Amino acid sequence: MRELSVQLSLLNHQISAHFELRDTDFDCLDVIKRHGPLSPSALAKRTGLHAATLTGILDRLERGEWIARERDPHDRRAVIIRARRERNPELFRMFAGMNTALDGLLSDYTPDELELLADFLRRTAEAGRTATDDLVNR
Template identity: 75%
Template sequence: MAPAAEDAETKRQRRRTSTAIKESLRELSVQLSLFNHQLSSHVDLRDSDLDCLDVIQRHGPLSPTALVRRTGLHAATMTGILDRLEKGGWIARDRDSVDRRAVVLRALRERNPEMFRLYSGMNTSMDKLLTGYTVDELETIADFVRRTTEAGKSATDDLTAG
């Protein structure tokens, strides 16, 4: 939060720093997209397939409808994604034990070692980077990343809603 009364120089510095942070976040977004594109091509997936797989791994098991809601993708697009993920051995479509008509998506663990290997370079780089920060600084960074993620989700939801 900005203090109630900032002098003109502090306001300018805040604007410059805020702009620099937003620019860096845009650069980060592009770099992570390029990284994920390269990663997905190594495992013969499309970028959106990899995104959906990540959501299933993090939040699953879940229904296809819940996945559509979480991603904002069209149901017909999701069908193709799920077909590719299932064919590639990444997910299973299981029948719900209570409502046999309902399908539940579950990530399969057999291919996890392959993904861990592909992410290992990035994880190692991040581990090295994070050692340069104190615990208090890491908590501030974690809070910033969490709140930035929430802002991104809100903006995505707004665009999806029209």
């Protein structure tokens, strides 16, 4: 698991560097893409980052046109952050090599084996989220 984590971190580092993003900026962008739109406070809670740190990250992502800050339709005083979908093709191209490799790897498994692997990965991700939340809430 550690080797997988390291390799994926290195891949993400190369991709974030290509776009001249800091690793933490790229991580926040990924959280926004997966769980957004989010309020800045919800993003801070998910990432465990201090609000002042997050402000700088969001400023950089907005300048790079990766995100948009918009008024919350349910509370005009609040702001929500959404990922800008028009940048997705650039990201997809950068992950194409990994996606192609995974397609080849996964083709060796039966549907039942793929379900087992997917369940393991979901449960592993949840264990990681729980461990992270426990550290953030100490």
